[in-house]
Amino acid sequence: MDLTYTDEQKAFRDEVRAFLADKLPKRLSDKVAGGKRLTKQDYEEWHAILNEKGWLGVNWPVEHGGTGWDAVQRHIFEEETTAAHAPRIVPFGLNMLGPVLMKFGSEDQKAHYLPRILNGDDWWCQGYSEPGAGSDLASVKTTAVREGDHYIVNGQKTWTTLGQYANWIFCLVRTSKEGKPQEGISFLLIDMNSPGVEVRPIVLIDGEAEVNEVWLSDVKVPVENLVGEENKGWTYAKYLLTHERTNIAGVGFARAGLENLRRIAGLEQSGGKSLIQNPFFAAKMAQVEIDLMAMATTNLRTIAAAAQGQAPGAESSMLKIKGTVLRQEINALTRQAVGPYAMPFVSEALDEGSNVPPVGPDYAMPATQAYFNNRKLSIYGGSNEVQRQIISKAILEL
Ligand SMILES: Cc1cc2nc3c(=O)[nH]c(=O)nc-3n(C[C@H](O)[C@H](O)[C@H](O)COP(=O)(O)OP(=O)(O)OC[C@H]3O[C@@H](n4cnc5c(N)ncnc54)[C@H](O)[C@@H]3O)c2cc1C
Numbered sequence: 001m002d003l004t005y006t007d008e009q010k011a012f013r014d015e016v017r018a019f020l021a022d023k024l025p026k027r028l029s030d031k032v033a034g035g036k037r038l039t040k041q042d043y044e045e046w047h048a049i050l051n052e053k054g055w056l057g058v059n060w061p062v063e064h065g066g067t068g069w070d071a072v073q074r075h076i077f078e079e080e081t082t083a084a085h086a087p088r089i090v091p092f093g094l095n096m097l098g099p100v101l102m103k104f105g106s107e108d109q110k111a112h113y114l115p116r117i118l119n120g121d122d123w124w125c126q127g128y129s130e131p132g133a134g135s136d137l138a139s140v141k142t143t144a145v146r147e148g149d150h151y152i153v154n155g156q157k158t159w160t161t162l163g164q165y166a167n168w169i170f171c172l173v174r175t176s177k178e179g180k181p182q183e184g185i186s187f188l189l190i191d192m193n194s195p196g197v198e199v200r201p202i203v204l205i206d207g208e209a210e211v212n213e214v215w216l217s218d219v220k221v222p223v224e225n226l227v228g229e230e231n232k233g234w235t236y237a238k239y240l241l242t243h244e245r246t247n248i249a250g251v252g253f254a255r256a257g258l259e260n261l262r263r264i265a266g267l268e269q270s271g272g273k274s275l276i277q278n279p280f281f282a283a284k285m286a287q288v289e290i291d292l293m294a295m296a297t298t299n300l301r302t303i304a305a306a307a308q309g310q311a312p313g314a315e316s317s318m319l320k321i322k323g324t325v326l327r328q329e330i331n332a333l334t335r336q337a338v339g340p341y342a343m344p345f346v347s348e349a350l351d352e353g354s355n356v357p358p359v360g361p362d363y364a365m366p367a368t369q370a371y372f373n374n375r376k377l378s379i380y381g382g383s384n385e386v387q388r389q390i391i392s393k394a395i396l397e398l
Contacts, residue, residue, distance in 0.1 A: 005072075013076045020084040023049050027352075032085040033260075035366025037208075037350040040165045044120050046087045051118050058089065060098055064110070065118050071306035074247075075299075082252030090162065093117040093124035097170050100187070100240045104228040113189075127157040127171035127190070127214060128237065134159075135386050137172070138181040138234065142216060144173035144188055146223070146230075151175075151188065153196075153219040159380070163199050163212035167192050171216075176231050187233035189225040190216070206372035207347055241382070248316050248381065249299045249323035254292050257330040261285065264337045264363050275337055288329055295322045314394035317387035324377035324384060331371040338364035345369065 005013065028042055050056040058074055060066020069077065082088075089095070098117055101109055116122045133139040142155025153173060163169065169190050176184030190197065196219040201209035228236055265276040265285065275281050302315055335342040341360030348356035349365050358365035378384040392398040 005076075009072055009076065012073055013080060016077055016080040017084075019053060019055075020080060020086065023053070024084055024086050025049075028087055029085040031352060032087055034362065035350070035370055036352055038087055039352075040123075040162075043087055043090050047089065047120050050089070051120070056089070056118055057094060057098065059095065060102070064098075064102055064114050071303045075303050078247055079252050079255075082256050085256065090123075092126050092161070092166075092170075093122060096126060096240050097124050100170075100227065100236050103239060104187075104236050106224075108224070109189075109227065122168050123162070123166045125160050125163040125166035125169050125192075125214075127160060127169040129159045130156060131158055135383055137237070138185065140172045140174055140185060142171065142173050144175050144186060144221065146175070149223050151221045151223065151226070153188070153190065153216045153221055155216050157214040157216070158211075159202070160199075160212045160214045161210060163192075163214055164201060164209070169197075169214060170227075172233055172237055175233075182234040184231055185233040185237065186230050187227040187236045188221055189227065190219060190221050191225075194219050194221070196220075204373070205375065206369045207345065208369070208373065210373075249295055249319040250327060250377075251292070251296045251299050251323070254295070254323065254326050254330060257327060257334070258285075258288060258292060260363070261288075261330055261334050261337060264334060267361070267363070268337050268339070281333075281337070284333055288326065288333065291322070291326055295319065295326060298322075314390055317382075317390045317394075320381065320387050321378075321384050321391075324374075327377055328371075328374055331367075331374050334367045335371050338367050342368045342371075 028046060031038060031042065047056055055067055057064065057066030058069065058077060062068035094117060098114060101113055128137060130140055130142060132141060142153065142157065144151040144153045157171060169192055171188050171190055172185050173188050174184050175186040178184060196217040198215040200213040200215065202211045202213060203209045204211065265281060266274050268275040270278045298315065299319060341364035344359040345368055346356055346358050348354045349358040
């Protein structure tokens, strides 16, 4: 298997680099590199820049306004944008709903919603999880009862990321209690401005409220907002999850985190020398770097296989575990590196233009927030324990 780039791929990488040098606003890359809080407007600004270039629908086909890139091009784009500290592309409309609509949506749904996703007219959020339905997603209880040309929806979704910014939510709802739980689920598009929709923030351990509860009380949803067929939502939900799990290893994020750690360890002092010269700390960093190199190679193997049309198998579970554990380890080492400055958390200092100074050096300010925030990595997208179950069954055949 050839893991080196072809001349064409190298030329594409240069094109992406040139674009980023020219179009990525320094204001945004400074915020990302400095671990500052990004606003809704920041994400929208970056989406609009990518859309103007035709590079927002990274994994969309050309016929729907996407790039039509192959797996290697997508990987190069991902590597270069994270290395340049670009904001991430918010995945809910682009990486999750878009592909589902293209495959299972009606012609009207495609014509209406897909351009609006690219143009930033709609901000989507994902209404899968419920208090009793996370890993065991088929247990969703939110009901949608057909009454004439509407469904009446009642229930509660939870952990809805950036739901506070969204005007639409795609939901898994129960339309039948017959048969297996998977057989009574439908996939419904709900306008969050409808009467009966209430968004309540959940404050996480890092002090941020990036996730929400979404309460649905007698919400009237037109039947044309059903995607595909009634009670077939499980099939669409699973298809969406395969797209949610692309770039699962997060190699670019790990590299950016390690680079930041290396810079900090070069600046921090330990026993009269820089921390990076401390053999114990240097050994921990070296271990992370070795693990990262090994993971990056495995990742390239899966990309090479995908480029040849092979579907990723259980190795995506390995990448999910390795990638998330690695990023959490980098967060932990960064906290260690900044020592006592990891303790004070001045939330306001994360806002652009805030006149509240951080305690300690600038680079120490986001260390603890990032450490706590990234606890989520091993929970969402299929928890690491669930991934281990997949490995034990599919690879180890236990
Ligand atoms: C920050 C964050 C953002 C999120 N954003 C969204 C979103 O936008 N939209 C959305 O729909 N959901 C979202 N989620 C929800 C996420 O998908 C669920 O948290 C995840 O599926 C786990 O479900 P749960 O929290 O109900 O935990 P549970 O499923 O109750 O699991 C509890 C514990 O049991 C373990 N466990 C469960 N089943 C098994 C098993 N079979 N074998 C071994 N161990 C098991 C789990 O690993 C975990 O440690 C988000 C979650 C977080 C933390």
